[in-house]
Amino acid sequence: MSSFKKDSVIALNLGVFEKMKSFLYNILEDSVLREELTGSSKNFTRDSKLNMPYLAGLILNLLKRSLGVELQESFGIIHNGTVSCTKSAFSQQRTKLLPAFFDGWNKVLVDNFYENYGKHVRKWKGYTLQAVDGSTAYLFDKGDVKAYFGTQLNQYGGKPMARVMQIYDVLNNIVVLGIIRPIIESEQAIMSSIVNKLPKNSLTLFDRGYPSFALMYLLLLQPDCKFLMRCTVGFNKEVKMFMNSRKSSKIIELSATDTAIVGLKIDGHDITKDTKIKIRMVKFKLPSGIVEVLLTNLYDEKRFTIGDLKHLYGLRWGIETAYGKQKNQQQMEQFSGHRVICVQQDYAATIITANIQSLIEKQSDTFVKEKSEGRMYEYKINKNVSFGALKHNIVKIFLTKSPKEILVILQTLFEQNLEPVRPGRSNPRKEKSMRSKGKFQTFTNFKRAV
Numbered sequence: 001m002s003s004f005k006k007d008s009v010i011a012l013n014l015g016v017f018e019k020m021k022s023f024l025y026n027i028l029e030d031s032v033l034r035e036e037l038t039g040s041s042k043n044f045t046r047d048s049k050l051n052m053p054y055l056a057g058l059i060l061n062l063l064k065r066s067l068g069v070e071l072q073e074s075f076g077i078i079h080n081g082t083v084s085c086t087k088s089a090f091s092q093q094r095t096k097l098l099p100a101f102f103d104g105w106n107k108v109l110v111d112n113f114y115e116n117y118g119k120h121v122r123k124w125k126g127y128t129l130q131a132v133d134g135s136t137a138y139l140f141d142k143g144d145v146k147a148y149f150g151t152q153l154n155q156y157g158g159k160p161m162a163r164v165m166q167i168y169d170v171l172n173n174i175v176v177l178g179i180i181r182p183i184i185e186s187e188q189a190i191m192s193s194i195v196n197k198l199p200k201n202s203l204t205l206f207d208r209g210y211p212s213f214a215l216m217y218l219l220l221l222q223p224d225c226k227f228l229m230r231c232t233v234g235f236n237k238e239v240k241m242f243m244n245s246r247k248s249s250k251i252i253e254l255s256a257t258d259t260a261i262v263g264l265k266i267d268g269h270d271i272t273k274d275t276k277i278k279i280r281m282v283k284f285k286l287p288s289g290i291v292e293v294l295l296t297n298l299y300d301e302k303r304f305t306i307g308d309l310k311h312l313y314g315l316r317w318g319i320e321t322a323y324g325k326q327k328n329q330q331q332m333e334q335f336s337g338h339r340v341i342c343v344q345q346d347y348a349a350t351i352i353t354a355n356i357q358s359l360i361e362k363q364s365d366t367f368v369k370e371k372s373e374g375r376m377y378e379y380k381i382n383k384n385v386s387f388g389a390l391k392h393n394i395v396k397i398f399l400t401k402s403p404k405e406i407l408v409i410l411q412t413l414f415e416q417n418l419e420p421v422r423p424g425r426s427n428p429r430k431e432k433s434m435r436s437k438g439k440f441q442t443f444t445n446f447k448r449a450v
Contacts, residue, residue, distance in 0.1 A: 113355075149343070162183055204226070207229075230293070256275040
């Protein structure tokens with residue numbers, strides 16, 4: 001991206017946002033699509049101050065403070081205080097935007113990012129590089145929410161919690177897909193249900209909680225999809241034997257397990273104990289002395305060396321930092337409503353807003369690179385400040401007739417707030433309680449006013 005001129009990147013982003021805007025108006029013009037994404041062909045047919053573009057923009061605005069304060073401020077800025085909206089009206093209107101609407105809207109953003117940026121999309125040896133990982137989101141204790149998402153038991157009883165999962169492009173900082181489900185659903189089961197959504201010519205990184213015969217079998221069925229998984233040293237007998245051997249790389253055939261046979265049959269795949277898959281095992285020692293084992297279908301040992309795969313797996317850390325950004329800077333677990341659909345909308349808004357911030361940040365790549373030249377440290381955009389700059393401006397991107405002006409303003413604000421990247425800093429991971437991993441939590445009877 002460093003070879004781009006500023007105006008070139010802005011033009012690419014304008015193309016992405018124009019497609020996102022068209023998505024909104026296509027729904028308004030297509031009654032079938034409107035019924036699919038809003039629940040009724042009659043929704044959003046009347047002229048209203050809470051029309052679909054403005055309502056969707058408001059939800060993207062990440063309403064983390066008192067809802068009354070947020071609405072008053074948004075209407076004051078966007079409409080110069082000439083119109084207003086009650087909390088009740090907003091709460092009723094927002095239920096018309098189904099989760100499928102936001103999934104579709106993010107897909108428009110992602111698809112058009114890859115199409116518009118074309119050869120400028122960062123790849124690893126020709127592959128789009130993405131990581132898959134899950135996390136949890138603490139919820140508030142309300143009947144419907146608790147019944148739908150379920151609870152996680154701890155020493156204090158059952159805490160309402162959701163399972164979240166993402167496919168994240170670690171080189172381009174784009175959330176390809178975000179999912180929020182009941183806590184009882186495992187990450188492996190969710191991944192198996194969406195494996196066909198992995199794009200062609202992609203390489204997906206998995207942590208050690210994912211390896212199984214069933215998932216690797218499903219991944220190998222996908223055309224032009226590669227994967228790299230970390231596994232435990234006791235994953236199966238083949239891995240145990242590999243650990244005790246002198247080899248650092250070995251290609252083997254794994255036979256189907258009983259669990260895989262039963263599980264895959266439920267999904268319509270009839271396999272037997274004679275069914276085998278071809279897997280390459282790789283091992284290497286970390287500076288700490290711990291030996292890591294990776295499983296992959298990157299079979300070519302010359303093109304994909306052990307050093308390559310070690311470096312490749314290290315890039316998976318990008319999804320960890322993405323979750324940290326979402327939970328802290330974006331306050332993922334601070335919800336603006338007390339219903340299931342509000343939780344789903346706010347989670348989706350977190351994903352889309354993160355992607356929009358990433359696109360606008362790309363406009364500053366050349367500036368940041370030039371700023372870093374001749375200095376002790378490289379510099380990067382301050383994420384906290386950049387998300388603050390998006391407040392209210394993100395709505396204007398989809399409402400104004402001159403979105404380019406908004407993108408230029410945001411780029412300037414981003415570039416005014418840089419911070420140094422200090423390499424080599426390493427702090428031991430401290431085990432924290434689940435609750436303390438995120439700074440912000442929703443209380444049903446209190447929201448920040450500022």
